[in-house]
Amino acid sequence: MNNIFKFSFGIFSTLAVAWFAFVVGARKQFGDLSPTSSVLNEDGSIPEDSDLYPIAFSGAAQQGAEEYLSLGCATCHTQQVRLVEAGFDVERGWGKRPSVARDYILQNEVNIGNTRVGPDLANIGLREYSDEWLHQHLFEPQSLIEKSICPPNPFLYDIKDSNVSGALQIISEDNTTRFVKPGIKANRIVAYLQELRQDYELPEMSFVEEEEPVTSELVTIPTTSTKLPSWLSDQISSGKEIYTKVGPGGGGCVSCHQPTGLGQPGVFPPLVDSDWVLGDKERIIKISMHGLMGEIEVSGVKYNGVMIPPGVPPGSLTDQQIADVLTYIRNDWGNSGSAISPEEVAIVRDSVKDRGQMQMWTAAELNSDK
Amino acid sequence: MKITDEQVIDKSAKWVVSFFVASAGLWLLAAALLAYIAAAKLTDPFFLSSFEFFTYGKVKIAQANAFVYGWGGNSIFAISIWIIARLSQAEVRGRVLLLVAGFIWNIGITLGLLGILDGHMNSHEMLEMPKEIWPLLFISYAIITCLIIVLHRSRKYSDTIAPQWFILAAILWFPALFLIAWNGLEINPSPGTVQSVLSMWFGQNLIWLWLTPFALGVAYYIIPSIIGKPIDKYYLAIFGFWCIASLAPWSVVHHLEGGPVPMWIPAIGTVMSIAMIFPIAVASTNFHATAFKDIDKVWNSLPLRFVIFGTLSYTISSYIGVIFSLPAVAKLTQFSIINEFHFNQRVYGFFSMIVFGAVYYMLPKITGKEITIAAKTFHFWTSALGVMMLLLAYLIGGLTHGVLAQQPDLDWANSVIASIQPYFLITEISFIILGFSQLVFVINIWKVLVPNPFEDTGRSKKFASKASTV
Numbered sequence: 001m002n003n004i005f006k007f008s009f010g011i012f013s014t015l016a017v018a019w020f021a022f023v024v025g026a027r028k029q030f031g032d033l034s035p036t037s038s039v040l041n042e043d044g045s046i047p048e049d050s051d052l053y054p055i056a057f058s059g060a061a062q063q064g065a066e067e068y069l070s071l072g073c074a075t076c077h078t079q080q081v082r083l084v085e086a087g088f089d090v091e092r093g094w095g096k097r098p099s100v101a102r103d104y105i106l107q108n109e110v111n112i113g114n115t116r117v118g119p120d121l122a123n124i125g126l127r128e129y130s131d132e133w134l135h136q137h138l139f140e141p142q143s144l145i146e147k148s149i150c151p152p153n154p155f156l157y158d159i160k161d162s163n164v165s166g167a168l169q170i171i172s173e174d175n176t177t178r179f180v181k182p183g184i185k186a187n188r189i190v191a192y193l194q195e196l197r198q199d200y201e202l203p204e205m206s207f208v209e210e211e212e213p214v215t216s217e218l219v220t221i222p223t224t225s226t227k228l229p230s231w232l233s234d235q236i237s238s239g240k241e242i243y244t245k246v247g248p249g250g251g252g253c254v255s256c257h258q259p260t261g262l263g264q265p266g267v268f269p270p271l272v273d274s275d276w277v278l279g280d281k282e283r284i285i286k287i288s289m290h291g292l293m294g295e296i297e298v299s300g301v302k303y304n305g306v307m308i309p310p311g312v313p314p315g316s317l318t319d320q321q322i323a324d325v326l327t328y329i330r331n332d333w334g335n336s337g338s339a340i341s342p343e344e345v346a347i348v349r350d351s352v353k354d355r356g357q358m359q360m361w362t363a364a365e366l367n368s369d370k
Numbered sequence: 371m372k373i374t375d376e377q378v379i380d381k382s383a384k385w386v387v388s389f390f391v392a393s394a395g396l397w398l399l400a401a402a403l404l405a406y407i408a409a410a411k412l413t414d415p416f417f418l419s420s421f422e423f424f425t426y427g428k429v430k431i432a433q434a435n436a437f438v439y440g441w442g443g444n445s446i447f448a449i450s451i452w453i454i455a456r457l458s459q460a461e462v463r464g465r466v467l468l469l470v471a472g473f474i475w476n477i478g479i480t481l482g483l484l485g486i487l488d489g490h491m492n493s494h495e496m497l498e499m500p501k502e503i504w505p506l507l508f509i510s511y512a513i514i515t516c517l518i519i520v521l522h523r524s525r526k527y528s529d530t531i532a533p534q535w536f537i538l539a540a541i542l543w544f545p546a547l548f549l550i551a552w553n554g555l556e557i558n559p560s561p562g563t564v565q566s567v568l569s570m571w572f573g574q575n576l577i578w579l580w581l582t583p584f585a586l587g588v589a590y591y592i593i594p595s596i597i598g599k600p601i602d603k604y605y606l607a608i609f610g611f612w613c614i615a616s617l618a619p620w621s622v623v624h625h626l627e628g629g630p631v632p633m634w635i636p637a638i639g640t641v642m643s644i645a646m647i648f649p650i651a652v653a654s655t656n657f658h659a660t661a662f663k664d665i666d667k668v669w670n671s672l673p674l675r676f677v678i679f680g681t682l683s684y685t686i687s688s689y690i691g692v693i694f695s696l697p698a699v700a701k702l703t704q705f706s707i708i709n710e711f712h713f714n715q716r717v718y719g720f721f722s723m724i725v726f727g728a729v730y731y732m733l734p735k736i737t738g739k740e741i742t743i744a745a746k747t748f749h750f751w752t753s754a755l756g757v758m759m760l761l762l763a764y765l766i767g768g769l770t771h772g773v774l775a776q777q778p779d780l781d782w783a784n785s786v787i788a789s790i791q792p793y794f795l796i797t798e799i800s801f802i803i804l805g806f807s808q809l810v811f812v813i814n815i816w817k818v819l820v821p822n823p824f825e826d827t828g829r830s831k832k833f834a835s836k837a838s839t840v
Contacts, residue, residue: 008542021638112629
């Protein structure tokens with residue numbers, strides 16, 4: 001502590017570790033995302049002649065994004081639809097599906113924001129407002145929504161006494177009529193707002209079906225379940241819940257391995273048809289307790305990622321939860337494997353009870369243990 | 371009268387410290403004015419609405435920057451220079467260079483804020499001042515940092531103590547954070563939302579690794595100095611220090627739950643935020659066990675009263691912060707105005723209160739002039755009241771906002787926002803009270819720093835006699 005150089009070295013290294021994890025980690029995971037088609041071929045390639053998403057902004061919208069930024073709209077408006085588990089953004093009609101990182105890769109200024117005094121604007125272009133409505137709202141929101149605290153921007157418009165071409169007629173609360181002609185900045189902002197739309201599906205995120213919320217999808221498993229004993233279908237449906245739930249009590253597997261169980265090409269290995277999932281039970285029980293890192297080969301493809309111990313806080317899944325989620329992944333998406341019981345998990349847990357909570361397994365270690 | 375070593379040191383610091391304290395005071399007033407304008411705009415959106423210069427977003431962001439870099443930066447320089455000089459028992463050197471660098475820093479911020487208001491805002495949290503300004507700020511900061519390190523290295527005793535660790539770490543962390551963020555945002559811009567992760571990481575760390583450790587260091591210095599007893603359980607301080615150093619950089623990104631960023635980021639953030647209980651407990655044991663041995667002194671010495679208000683609010687609000695990072699609660703309050711609660715409790719309730727105390731403790735020693743007790747007391751009570759009102763309004767308003775926003779059937783403008791309108795009004799009133807209180811503070815310190823032309827009897831008599839002869 002007494003030598004300033006050693007001291008600096010100490011305090012910088014603690015910072016560097018966190019930086020490395022967050023920034024370098026995030027960049028590695030998302031850094032090379034590129035536009036892609038809504039559906040991929042079996043082998044993960046993009047089908048020929050398909051449209052690629054997201055689409056870049058037009059020139060005017062790009063400039064509008066800069067105006068939006070410089071007026072400080074992002075202090076009150078977010079542009080991100082959260083996952084269904086994290087909030088009611090989709091129910092509120094703020095988007096057809098949660099936003100994902102790929103939606104933003106072509107934007108120079110990412111205005112995802114962190115405070116919602118106003119509604120989320122990630123999909124304002126989908127709400128079918130006319131240009132006139134958006135102009136009037138930009139000019140004076142209170143002329144449309146009486147109690148709005150969205151700030152008026154009269155300085156973006158030329159206010160005229162009489163109707164000139166290209167002007168909008170605005171009738172305020174107190175029945176005064178004004179004619180306003182949008183300036184160039186106002187036109188750019190409206191162009192930008194109209195292009196804010198996440199109206200395409202991506203391989204990692206499809207639209208949320210309104211008629212069929214997630215729970216009713218459970219009914220689709222039971223094609224086989226008519227024959228299943230009730231304890232098994234209970235275990236499978238509880239497992240599905242753990243698989244999809246992000247947060248305490250859930251495993252959050254869905255965020256990496258995806259609802260389809262197909263993972264993400266090159267980053268997260270698939271669970272569908274994986275000989276890890278369908279093979280030796282001990283290995284996947286261990287993975288579910290402590291996580292996995294290092295090189296692993298799944299269905300002939302090599303991955304090298306990190307799966308932190310699942311659960312919130314990490315590594316907190318109980319024997320019952322692990323048994324349920326593993327039984328589930330062994331029996332959905334066309335997989336078919338035997339169930340795993342909590343007792344089996346308890347035995348494995350006991351055999352590795354000296355292992356550190358955050359000490360992740362490697363594939364080599366798991367294979368050699370046998 | 372014999373001149374002690376300490377007086378020599380204080381004298382060597384006089385001009386530099388006075389300059390920084392005086393500038394800090396002016397920035398505080400600028401920030402108070404901007405805070406009021408922003409708050410007023412939320413209660414009446416037509417307030418100043420015809421000026422492009424003063425849109426809500428610009429004013430709000432200019433306020434945060436004026437507060438953190440103007441008031442925060444200048445007071446960090448002033449107090450660190452003095453405390454490090456005192457603890458090193460060495461005279462401040464490179465004074466002209468310090469003044470020049472300080473001048474550049476303040477010019478830089480002025481230009482930066484004008485840039486924001488003029489529509490050249492940058493999109494990254496706490497880096498909103500235009501890009502061109504940052505090299506200027508960075509260089510001036512680097513000069514000041516180097517001179518503080520030189521001062522520290524010229525110390526008489528090689529052993530260092532808690533205030534030195536915390537203050538030096540704070541001073542050194544800022545440029546490191548800045549370079550990391552600048553590299554990832556401007557030099558090799560990260561794609562898409564990775565930018566957002568990085569800029570949030572920077573913005574939060576600025577508070578956790580710059581303002582916070584500095585204020586803790588000052589508390590570690592001032593509490594034992596005034597109480598006249600060593601810190602209770604001092605051996606814990608080093609543990610607390612390394613806990614902050616290793617946990618804080620991780621615990622800051624839990625506002626991203628459910629967003630378009632890698633899932634594991636908010637998950638790790640949550641776990642680490644909960645672990646922050648340890649350093650908070652250490653700091654509060656150290657401070658409060660020491661201070662409450664002599665409760666009379668806490669009450670009677672105004673500098674100490676300010677500092678203890680700050681450390682108490684640090685403890686309480688940090689625990690509240692831990693609760694709000696639990697996923698079940700975070701989900702509710704994620705995008706609500708509770709964010710304002712977190713920001714204001716750190717910068718007003720904790721950082722500023724400690725700085726007020728430190729300035730009141732330091733100025734009389736440096737200038738040899740006392741500040742009237744009534745003025746300080748008025749400042750204390752108005753600040754305390756204003757801060758509490760502000761924080762309560764944001765806390766309760768934030769919870770209401772969060773809970774209502776989670777009900778998809780409620781109309782946004784007419785139900786959700788309408789029900790938090792009353793809280794916006796309370797914050798507006800609080801900012802008026804705080805504005806007054808800060809005006810008193812600035813008058814208090816300027817009276818001490820700038821000689822009053824009418825008070826100096828010797829010279830004014832001469833002047834009067836001259837005038838009469840004419």
